Amino acid sequence: MVKKVVSAMQVAKLANVSQSTVSRVFTPGASVSEKTRKKVLEAAEKLNYYPNALARGLITKKTNIVGLAMKDIQNPFYHEVLGLFSKKLREKGYFVLFVYTENEEIQQDEINHFLEYNVEAIIVTDALLSSNLVEQLRKNDIPVILFNRYEKSLQCNSVSSDNVYAARKIADYVYQKGYKDIFFITGKTNTSTSRDRQKGFTEFLKGKGVNVTILEGDYTYEKSFCLTKQMLEDGYKPEVIFGANDITALGAMDALKEKNVRIPEETAIIGFDDIRMSSWPNYALSTWVQPVEEMVDEVINILLSSDKREKQRTIKLKGHFIHRKTTI
Amino acid sequence: MVKKVVSAMQVAKLANVSQSTVSRVFTPGASVSEKTRKKVLEAAEKLNYYPNALARGLITKKTNIVGLAMKDIQNPFYHEVLGLFSKKLREKGYFVLFVYTENEEIQQDEINHFLEYNVEAIIVTDALLSSNLVEQLRKNDIPVILFNRYEKSLQCNSVSSDNVYAARKIADYVYQKGYKDIFFITGKTNTSTSRDRQKGFTEFLKGKGVNVTILEGDYTYEKSFCLTKQMLEDGYKPEVIFGANDITALGAMDALKEKNVRIPEETAIIGFDDIRMSSWPNYALSTWVQPVEEMVDEVINILLSSDKREKQRTIKLKGHFIHRKTTI
DNA sequence: CTGAAAGCGCTTACAG
DNA sequence: CTGAAAGCGCTTACAG
Numbered sequence A, B: 001m002v003k004k005v006v007s008a009m010q011v012a013k014l015a016n017v018s019q020s021t022v023s024r025v026f027t028p029g030a031s032v033s034e035k036t037r038k039k040v041l042e043a044a045e046k047l048n049y050y051p052n053a054l055a056r057g058l059i060t061k062k063t064n065i066v067g068l069a070m071k072d073i074q075n076p077f078y079h080e081v082l083g084l085f086s087k088k089l090r091e092k093g094y095f096v097l098f099v100y101t102e103n104e105e106i107q108q109d110e111i112n113h114f115l116e117y118n119v120e121a122i123i124v125t126d127a128l129l130s131s132n133l134v135e136q137l138r139k140n141d142i143p144v145i146l147f148n149r150y151e152k153s154l155q156c157n158s159v160s161s162d163n164v165y166a167a168r169k170i171a172d173y174v175y176q177k178g179y180k181d182i183f184f185i186t187g188k189t190n191t192s193t194s195r196d197r198q199k200g201f202t203e204f205l206k207g208k209g210v211n212v213t214i215l216e217g218d219y220t221y222e223k224s225f226c227l228t229k230q231m232l233e234d235g236y237k238p239e240v241i242f243g244a245n246d247i248t249a250l251g252a253m254d255a256l257k258e259k260n261v262r263i264p265e266e267t268a269i270i271g272f273d274d275i276r277m278s279s280w281p282n283y284a285l286s287t288w289v290q291p292v293e294e295m296v297d298e299v300i301n302i303l304l305s306s307d308k309r310e311k312q313r314t315i316k317l318k319g320h321f322i323h324r325k326t327t328i
Numbered sequence C, D: 001c002t003g004a005a006a007g008c009g010c011t012t013a014c015a016g
Helices: A006-016 A021-027 A034-047 A053-060 A075-090 A109-117 A132-137 A164-174 A190-207 A221-233 A246-259 A292-302 B008-015 B018-024 B034-047 B054-058 B078-090 B108-116 B131-141 B163-176 B192-207 B221-233 B246-259 B292-304
Strands: A065-070 A093-102 A121-124 A144-146 A156-162 A184-187 A212-215 A242-243 A268-273 A286-289 A312-318 A321-322 B065-068 B097-100 B120-126 B146-147 B157-161 B182-185 B211-213 B240-243 B268-273 B286-289 B312-317 B318-320
Touching: A006 A021, A021 A034, A053 A246, A053 B054, A053 B108, A065 A075, A075 A093, A075 A292, A075 B034, A075 B097, A093 A109, A109 A132, A144 A190, A144 A292, A156 A164, A156 A292, A156 B065, A156 B292, A156 B312, A164 A190, A164 A246, A164 A286, A164 A321, A184 A190, A184 A221, A184 B008, A212 A221, A212 B246, A221 B286, A242 A246, A246 A268, A268 B146, A268 B246, A292 A312, A292 A321, B008 B018, B018 B034, B018 B318, B034 B097, B078 B097, B078 B292, B108 B131, B146 B292, B157 B163, B157 B192, B157 B292, B163 B192, B163 B221, B163 B240, B163 B268, B163 B286, B163 B318, B182 B192, B192 B211, B192 B221, B211 B221, B221 B246, B240 B246, B246 B268, B292 B312
Parallel strands: A065 A093, A065 A121, A121 A144, A144 A156, A156 A312, A184 A212, A184 A242, A242 A268, A268 A286, B065 B097, B065 B120, B120 B146, B146 B157, B157 B312, B182 B211, B182 B240, B240 B268, B268 B286
Antiparallel strands: A093 B097, A286 A321, B286 B318
């Protein structure tokens, strides 16, 4: 079964012009007289013609495709991020080649495919990237932009929340309230987000002479739920729990509820992300709002800047705390 | 800044063979002697060569790219679906060009881009497609596969749950329990999923002489929450509520909880989808499990079948009810 | 403003 | 098994 693609040549014949002219009509900025443009457009319409992006990409070396690699499909935060990227990139004329990485680390294999399709950049959200791969990408002049993650050893662009700053702010809030019995549930400990949040939080409080008990989670609801439940059964009931992200906080919250702990009177809860669910009345979670829109905008800025391959940028944005019903 | 792409030509020179031979080494099934293959592979490795998928796609007319259009980024169900598609398509050597449609209907514009990139098929989950567009796609021999939606007027492939069947089963369950005061909260009424679920549910019960009160929702948590709250404030308290999907059911559930209605003793709740959250202890929602994996597999089957352009297939799969804590 | 021509990086008959 | 050559559908100097 042969596919009948209409080429510029056929349009040219119908419109009685050269194929170059047809091409010009479909190239923004090229000079064509109004008259011929009309002729060509009519012919194209009649034949149902559209330019072939592959051929164009082959010759211009501009594919307008951006590779996006995600891992934690489970966290609603990243769905929102995906939606934003898709929408905002399209506004700039870019398309998203999406890869969902199952493995902890992005595989050579997956990067190769991105390379084969000549993506103009690779955006990595929560997946890990080995320095080998980053090196290979640099060799191929493909800029890598880490989203919401940051790795000093990896020489690539990065856009994230200022997690240390945010966590310090939260710590300050907690301190102001006079809490002494404080728990932090981590995310995956090999992520910069979890580490930085833990760091900002504990260091600030230590500076005030207040200790924080650490519970090691993994950024899932389930793990956090079990952890908190176990903690309660072991006889601990902190005054406040800070979860490394919202679903972590939500898991803790549900465990607390199951044990009939009053929130926030007996135990207050704070999350991080402000996913949509956190504003649901049943949760009404107090949390740190990541400035997702601006973060996505910054990534796109890097993408569009001409010097993207030369220097690596590290951008950190602030965000703000939102007080809902899980804190007093 | 010029991008230094390594072409097969350069590999050929280094390996002392023709460019055709290099190409053959990278074409599965082509005949090359073990000796030359080794030589070429070594040279390729040294030069960091990978074949250009664009050039290959241009000549073979096989891009291995599939367009995926989604709308309701809000519903976790579709995130799970996205993850599955990405994973399973990659196993078959396909890539996902992802488009998040903001508009109610997929725009010409978006389809054009899919066409320009020569996608081999378009998978549409919850976005709407005009018959005009479908017609245009047929003209261009691009198969369209509707996922979890079904439109008789649109002549395209479709894979979905058998929503009428499922809703009848749920109705039967509700009937067996002896409930008489029954509410159904719809999804977006212009979707086949919501219509079919409503149909199967109400028709079965009507056959038994039981009436169902319909509340018009829109597949969001928020709408369903408000609706249910209003209903309670108006003095209604049904024995059971069936939500057209899980987040609808969850919204209703939270409203019920806010009004201190005991679940399931006073009011039972049933959802549809079995999103991950529904199994969270705080919700433990009884719901219909869509056979997502099989659904995705079926879509891929259609994609891979050679006759995909000739005949349109409509596939409906069953799934099953899962009893958790919101029903007795 | 327009056309003829070269070339992007590949695949694939066609010979040998 | 291998090479020379044509061609996929475009863009873009180069002339005119």
